[in-house]
Amino acid sequence: MRALKILVVVMGVLIVGGTVGLVVLLVQRMGGPVAGARWETALDQPETARIGGIAATESGIAVWVTRPDGDRVLLVDPKRGRVVGEIRPGR
Numbered sequence: 001m002r003a004l005k006i007l008v009v010v011m012g013v014l015i016v017g018g019t020v021g022l023v024v025l026l027v028q029r030m031g032g033p034v035a036g037a038r039w040e041t042a043l044d045q046p047e048t049a050r051i052g053g054i055a056a057t058e059s060g061i062a063v064w065v066t067r068p069d070g071d072r073v074l075l076v077d078p079k080r081g082r083v084v085g086e087i088r089p090g091r
Contacts, residue, residue, distance in 0.1 A: 041081040043074055060084065 043049075045065055052071065053064040061076045075085035 041076060041083070043076075043083060045074075 043063065043065065046067060049065050049067045051063060052066045055062045055064075057075070060078055063074045063076060065072050065074055070088065072089075073087040074083050075087070076082070077084045
């Protein structure tokens with residue numbers, strides 16, 4: 001009878017430990033990008049274009065680009081790493 005009690009306790013500990021391990025794994029995988037992760041994107045601008053400034057917005061990153069034909073602000077989606085919009089000053 002004593003061996004059965006020990007076996008039940010050991011199996012109970014294994015079940016609890018396995019469940020905790022599974023929950024920890026799920027939380028890690030559902031979290032945001034891993035620290036140190038990076039993305040690259042091409043802004044598809046001419047060689048003479050220069051970045052005049054960068055600012056964070058609620059939904060992404062705004063990049064101020066100075067070009068010979070006029071300045072513009074490119075809106076970049078950091079989740080996808082691509083340009084999703086462009087703002088040009090009115091003339």
